Structures are given as C-alpha cells and as structure tokens.
Amino acid sequence: MRKLLLFLLLVSASPGFAHVGSSGVVLQGQAGAYRLLVDVQPPDVIPGTAQVTVYVESGDASRVLARPIYFRSGDEGAPDYDALEPVSGQLGQFQGIVWLMENGSSSVQIKIEGAQGEGEMVVPLVAMSTAERDMPAGLGWTLTALGLLLVILLVTVIGASVSDGMLRAGQVLSPQQKRKRWLNMGIAFVACVLILYGGSSWWDSWAREYRQYMYKPLTATGTVVRQDGQRVFQLKIDTTDSKSKRGANYLSYLVPDHGKMMHLFLVRTPGLDAFAHLHPERIDSTTFQAYLPKLPAGKYLVYGDIFSYSGFTETLTDTIDIPELVEGQAIRRTDPEDTYVVTDPLNEPKNIPLDANVVVCGKPGTRTALLDGSYVVWEGQANQVFAAGKPYQLKFEVFAPDGTAARLQPYLGMAGHAAVVRSDGSVYVHLHPVGTVAMASELSLKNRIADTARVFKRAAPGIFRDSIDRHVAALKKMPDTERENFLMQEMGMEVTADSTTHEGMDHGSSISFPYAFPRAGQYRIFLQVKRNGQVLTGIFDARVEEEGI
Structure with a gap:
C-alpha cells in the first residue's frame, strides 16, 4: 500500500508530456553524411535554456550549430543558429545551450559542417514551464536591505x-x-x-x-467493465479541468503514431511482473477502449501515449484494478498487434509457473528466451551498473532457436520497440531504435519546417478528426506487409528486402535503443520485436546509480 501511495504521489507531481519522469530527449540519426547522437535537456522554466549535447559517431565534424524552431512560427520565424562548443578531451562531442522563449511543441535544429560537407537534423522537443524558481533567502534579504x-x-x-x-554658508x-x-x-x-x-x-x-500557464497534464480515468463476458479497458480523458487550458477540440487534433491513435502500456505493480502493450480504439474525442488480454488480476499502472498534430506528445497516467478473468471465455483482441506477457516479480525468486505467455527476466550480459523458442542477448557486462543521466546504447541481439541470427520483421514500422519502467512507476518511457522521440512528432515537425507559412493554420476540428479516423481505418484494413511498408516510408525509412533502415541505420538481427536513465533506481525493460508474424517480448532488469558513486 505504501508503494502504491508513493507511485501516485510521484506520478501526480511529474509532467505528463512525452513520457513520465524522463524529460530529456535522446535521438540518434543521420545529418547528411554524419551519424549523430543528440541529447537535449529542456528547461523547466520558460523562457529558459535547453542543454544540447551532440555526439558525432561517424564523420569528421568541424562545426556544430543549433537553433530552436517553434511549431507555430516554423522555419520562417526561427532565430539564427548558435554555435556549440567542442568538449575538451572528448573527440567528436559538442555542447551548448539554446534559448527557448515559447511554451509548446518545438524542435532543436542541428546543423553540422565538416569534411563530409553539411548536414541537418531535427530533434522534436516539448518545452513547457513546469516549475517556479524561488529566490534564495540570502539574496532576498540583501535586495530588501538595498x-x-x-x-x-x-x-x-x-x-x-x-x-x-537654498541656504547660504553659515545659515540654519x-x-x-x-x-x-x-x-x-x-x-x-x-x-x-x-x-x-x-x-x-x-x-x-x-x-x-x-x-x-504552467503545464498541467491532462487527467484521465481508467476503468474495467464487463461486456459480453469480456474485460474491456476504457480510458476517459477529462476536458472539464480548466487548469490544463485544453478542451475537447484539442483532442480532435490527435494523430496516429505508427498507425495507432494510442499506445497503451499496462504494468502490474509492485512486482512489474505482468505487461501489456495495447492499441485502444477511439470511441469519441475523449474515450479510448480496448479488450484486455489474459492478464492476471491485480493493480496495474496505466501509461497511455497520445500525439497532437503539432508534435506535442503526452502520456496519460492512472492506476486500475483488473479483476479475475472468467475461465473458459474466448479472448478478443482490439488490435492484432496487442500483446501481453507474464514474468517473475522484481527482486523475487523465479518461481512463476511456466505457460504460453510467461517469459523469464534477464540482465545485461545474459540472454532470455522468447515465447517461440528464440532468444535475446543483451550485450554488455554481467551485473553492469548504469550511471544516471549518461546516454547509453542498449544493444540487443536476437537469435533463432538453432543459434543463428534471427530475421526480424518490421513491427509497427520499426525494427522494434521498448518500454522502460522504474520500480516505483515514477519513470516510464517508450523507446524506439532512434531514441525517445515519437515518430509522429518527428514527422510533424519536419513537415512544419518545410512549410513556408509564417503562422500555422489548422483545419476545423471535426474535419480534421474525420480525416484521421478514415486514415487509421484504411491502415487497419491493409495487409500486414503493405501496412508496414507504408508506415516505414511515412516515417522516412528505406524499405529493403531483408531489413529496415532509418536514414542509413541498418538493424538486421540486432537492435539498439539510445537512452539516458534519468535517476538512480531499479528499472525493468520490456523489449518487443516481431518474428514470423508474432510479436515477442523479452524482459530485462537494470540497476542505475547516481553518476560518480
């Protein structure tokens, strides 16, 4: 009970945009001939400065520049570039600041110059005021005295x-x-x-x-209802709270990410021993609904990712109680790619009964078996401890049951996905092989930069929502291969016979996720890949300590 109350306090105090408890943005990609890893730490007060670190992983860069671009004003209203300074003793690393003057969806545009010519890269960013700065007591008393x-x-x-x-000398x-x-x-x-x-x-x-005008996350309430013997999860977004400064019209401008209107993650607490990745359907502007898979009963953390046309992403949070499943009832699925697994509880012996949807958790330097007999190896040293705030490449290699390199299929337009959750639920992030950025945000902001309009004009809410609903319905009717190819091309990926590449990054049977754990603690990583038409989930634990300990 105490752990649950701690989770509720932490989630209620954490910003809901992008992810939970992980405000930094890590993005890996190509800027022309240069391969970059960019780490952006946004300010919590606007106006404020974002800390930008660029790691040039391939190519000989001599100069790196950065500037903010706001969705509303676009490229035409963007300020000039600021130069990032080379980090002493760190070859290929550049660091600096970018001033962010407006709240809302924005991006940091990176420009790089060097021996391989010029290149550009766009890093989507949510810049919102989430805190107030108190004047130090000593400074306050000093200013009062002065x-x-x-x-x-x-x-x-x-x-x-x-x-x-008016006095003369000697007068009084x-x-x-x-x-x-x-x-x-x-x-x-x-x-x-x-x-x-x-x-x-x-x-x-x-x-x-x-x-x-400080950021107030949208609030949502999750419930589980019975319909025709099925457990149905419903998530209703509250638009009556004036503190959020957003109403029902805001929700009419949601767009799909990887072809889905919402990515919903359910994780059983406190052991993080049951996990589901679902894709609820939009029933109306404020309500999303999905059939629940064969998850065991218990209390679950709820994380629902939604995406605005402006590139602004939010994670809706809640906790729900899932009741026992009625035995013998056939399970329906809202989406063919809805998945779930059960695993061993965090910090407890591996004594779970094995059945069709149970996997055993692994650690760095170990392998864990998947449901089809293949297995995943997390590359790294056994018992590796990660430093908080430091970017890492979380690398995984997938092998077939016979030990040969597995052939991965695209999963929602990418080589794979991962969800990272801290033990108390206070940190959650949905990772892609390119980083922490939602692909819908990246695409939206790239399109906005290409748009020459000084001020963005949007369509009427009803027209916009209807067009999106028709688009999602058309995607759902496509054959799997056709839909995956469409999603990859929409997100700027090159479609090949054996693999998928994003701006030159070839994954093959291996997959990596750039990420910086925001703070110390225990984390569980839910890795998802697709093989032979089946979505497979591997689970790994990571221990993180404060840097320098």
Missing part, C-alpha cells in the same frame, strides 16, 4: 533639495523651511511606497499569470 537604503537616500536627497539647497533652516523639508520628505516617502506597492502588485500579477 531597497530600503535606496528609499532612505532618495527621501533624504529630495528633502535636502527643497531646503538645504528656519522653522518654515524645516516644515517644507519634512513635508516633501513625507510626500517622497509616500511616492516611494506607492511605487514599491505598484511594482509588487505587477510582479504578483505576472507570477499568477505564469502559474496559470
């Missing part, structure tokens, strides 16, 4: 200017002159008080407005 001193000096100078300035103030001095000093003091009061009121008003 302000009082200035008031005293100002009042004294004004009093002297209307009395002492007459009673009338003294009264005039005190009168003017009183007037000056009142004027200073009024000025200070006006300034304080203006500051308080500005602070209230700032708090009003």
Whole structure:
C-alpha cells in the first residue's frame, strides 16, 4: 500500500508530456553524411535554456550549430543558429545551450559542417514551464536591505533639495523651511511606497499569470467493465479541468503514431511482473477502449501515449484494478498487434509457473528466451551498473532457436520497440531504435519546417478528426506487409528486402535503443520485436546509480 501511495504521489507531481519522469530527449540519426547522437535537456522554466549535447559517431565534424524552431512560427520565424562548443578531451562531442522563449511543441535544429560537407537534423522537443524558481533567502534579504537604503537616500536627497539647497554658508533652516523639508520628505516617502506597492502588485500579477500557464497534464480515468463476458479497458480523458487550458477540440487534433491513435502500456505493480502493450480504439474525442488480454488480476499502472498534430506528445497516467478473468471465455483482441506477457516479480525468486505467455527476466550480459523458442542477448557486462543521466546504447541481439541470427520483421514500422519502467512507476518511457522521440512528432515537425507559412493554420476540428479516423481505418484494413511498408516510408525509412533502415541505420538481427536513465533506481525493460508474424517480448532488469558513486 505504501508503494502504491508513493507511485501516485510521484506520478501526480511529474509532467505528463512525452513520457513520465524522463524529460530529456535522446535521438540518434543521420545529418547528411554524419551519424549523430543528440541529447537535449529542456528547461523547466520558460523562457529558459535547453542543454544540447551532440555526439558525432561517424564523420569528421568541424562545426556544430543549433537553433530552436517553434511549431507555430516554423522555419520562417526561427532565430539564427548558435554555435556549440567542442568538449575538451572528448573527440567528436559538442555542447551548448539554446534559448527557448515559447511554451509548446518545438524542435532543436542541428546543423553540422565538416569534411563530409553539411548536414541537418531535427530533434522534436516539448518545452513547457513546469516549475517556479524561488529566490534564495540570502539574496532576498540583501535586495530588501538595498531597497530600503535606496528609499532612505532618495527621501533624504529630495528633502535636502527643497531646503538645504537654498541656504547660504553659515545659515540654519528656519522653522518654515524645516516644515517644507519634512513635508516633501513625507510626500517622497509616500511616492516611494506607492511605487514599491505598484511594482509588487505587477510582479504578483505576472507570477499568477505564469502559474496559470504552467503545464498541467491532462487527467484521465481508467476503468474495467464487463461486456459480453469480456474485460474491456476504457480510458476517459477529462476536458472539464480548466487548469490544463485544453478542451475537447484539442483532442480532435490527435494523430496516429505508427498507425495507432494510442499506445497503451499496462504494468502490474509492485512486482512489474505482468505487461501489456495495447492499441485502444477511439470511441469519441475523449474515450479510448480496448479488450484486455489474459492478464492476471491485480493493480496495474496505466501509461497511455497520445500525439497532437503539432508534435506535442503526452502520456496519460492512472492506476486500475483488473479483476479475475472468467475461465473458459474466448479472448478478443482490439488490435492484432496487442500483446501481453507474464514474468517473475522484481527482486523475487523465479518461481512463476511456466505457460504460453510467461517469459523469464534477464540482465545485461545474459540472454532470455522468447515465447517461440528464440532468444535475446543483451550485450554488455554481467551485473553492469548504469550511471544516471549518461546516454547509453542498449544493444540487443536476437537469435533463432538453432543459434543463428534471427530475421526480424518490421513491427509497427520499426525494427522494434521498448518500454522502460522504474520500480516505483515514477519513470516510464517508450523507446524506439532512434531514441525517445515519437515518430509522429518527428514527422510533424519536419513537415512544419518545410512549410513556408509564417503562422500555422489548422483545419476545423471535426474535419480534421474525420480525416484521421478514415486514415487509421484504411491502415487497419491493409495487409500486414503493405501496412508496414507504408508506415516505414511515412516515417522516412528505406524499405529493403531483408531489413529496415532509418536514414542509413541498418538493424538486421540486432537492435539498439539510445537512452539516458534519468535517476538512480531499479528499472525493468520490456523489449518487443516481431518474428514470423508474432510479436515477442523479452524482459530485462537494470540497476542505475547516481553518476560518480
């Protein structure tokens, strides 16, 4: 019970955009002939500076530039580039800051110059004010003392200017002159008080407005209902909360990511020993629904990723109680690619009963078997400990049952997916082989940069939503191969006979995910790949400590 309350407190305090508890953006890709890994840490106060680190993994770069591009104003309204400085002693690493002046969906455009010519790369970014900065107590008292001193000096100078300035040498103030001095000093003091009061009121008003426009995550409520003997999960988004500054029309501008309107992840707490990746259907603007697979009963963490046309991504969070399944009832699926697995609880002996959907958890440097008899090896040292905040390549190699390299099929337009969850549920991220960025966001912002309109104009909510619903319905009717090819091409991937590549990155039977664990703790990684038409899930645990410990 205490762990559950801790989770609820952490989730309620964490921003819901992009992911949960992991605000940084890590993206790997090609900028012309250069292969880059970019790590962007956005500010929690806007205006503010984003910390940008660029790792040039291939190519000889001599100069790296960066600038922000906001979705609303696009490339036409973007500022000039700022140069990133080479990091001393780190070959191919550049670091610097980018000023972000507007809330909302934006991107950092990277421009690189070197021996292989020029290249560009766009890193989607959600920039929102999520915190207030308190003035340090010492600074506050110092400024107060200086302000009082200035008031005293100002009042004294004004009093002297209307009395002492009229005296000749050796003269003293007459009673009338003294009264005039005190009168003017009183007037000056009142004027200073009024000025200070006006300034304080203006500051308080500005602070209230700032708090009003601080990011407030959308709230959603998950429930499980019975329909024709089936357990049906429903997630309803609350649009009545004025704090979020978004209404029902906002939800009409959602777009699919990898062909799905929502990616829903359910993880049983506290052991993280049951996992499902579902794709609910949109029933109306605020309601999503999906049949539940054969998950065991218990309390589950809910993470639902949704995506706006502007590139703004959010994760809806909740907890639900899933009741026992009625024995003998045939299980329906909302989407053919909905999956689930059961595994051993975190930090407990591996004593789970093996059945058709049970996998055993692994660690770095070990292998774990998949449901079809193939297995995955997490490349790395046994018992490896990761440092918080440091980017890593989480590399996995998939092998067929006979030990040969497995042939992976595209899964939702990519070589694979992964979900990373901290033991207390306070960190969640949906990873792709290119990083933490949702492909819908990357595509949306690239298209916006190509658009020459200074201010973006959107279609009417109903028209936009209907067009998206028709698009998703058409995708669902496509044969698997045709749909995967369409999704890969839509996301800028090259479709080949044996593998998929994204801007030159060939995965083959191996797959890697660039990621920086945000803070210390225990994490569970749910890796998903597709082989012989079946989505397979491998589960691994990672231990993370603060850097330098």
